[in-house]
Amino acid sequence: MQDDITLTENLRRGDLKALESVFRSHYRDLLAYGLALCHDPHEAEDMVQDVFFRIWEKRRQIRAGTSLKAYLVRSVRNAFLDRIKRDKVRTEYLKLLATEPASASDTAEEYAIAEDLHAAIMEAVTGMPEQRRRIFEMSRFGGLKYQEIAKALNISVKTVETQMGRALKQLRMELAEYLIVLLYIWTHYGEK
Structure with a gap:
């Protein structure tokens, strides 16, 4: 060998x-x-x-x-x-969907839009370079602070900050078409 x-x-x-x-x-x-x-x-x-x-x-x-x-x-x-x-994100999302109060205005179309948005977010996150994705997930899904992420990955806090900035910019660019949908959802659920 x-x-x-x-x-x-x-x-x-x-x-x-x-x-x-x-x-x-x-x-x-x-x-x-x-x-x-x-x-x-x-x-x-x-x-x-x-x-x-x-x-x-x-x-x-x-x-x-x-x-x-x-x-x-x-x-x-x-x-x-x-x-x-990934399982934690999926579970939290399903809990959120299950706890949303149903009303007459909730339609299959709104549900489909929410599903599409979730899929687009997950696709954008999984499409990030490995280190950027890991940093983003540790911060947003794991709730870790930048210093904790830097220590866990043995990188500098500055690298974490830079990669988070790039991750957020990438998400803004890739999810731009969903901005109107997000505004609608925020407005819609903000009125209840």
Whole structure:
């Protein structure tokens, strides 16, 4: 079996045999780790497969000299945390929809608009570069302060501020068409 440095270099060059070697060497351990995290065999399998898919997609970003096992374990952990955040957002959104008082003016069209808006927001967030998305989610969905995010990600507070500014700008640009819808919703629910 090749060492981590050789495997990493071969992965970075796009060698499928290197990916297969990494998969064969680490899949079972990663699956066991994923199962320990989420207690759901199907969820664990999905997470680990997603990790290998992302590794292949982002193979050129893997740093030479990185311990592949540590990198893979960290990737599974991050995938698990990302799923928790997505589930939390989905749950909070469904709670909000369930607690909204129904009235005669609430129509299927309004519900569809709200669903479209939610989908557009989630698409815009998931389309952000990884670090920006993670910072945004930690701030907006996790309720963490910039200093807490900086410490957790081992980056400067200035980087967090810059990435949050870029995230908000990106959201404003991508969701501009929904501004009228948002104004309508705020006005509509503000009158009740």
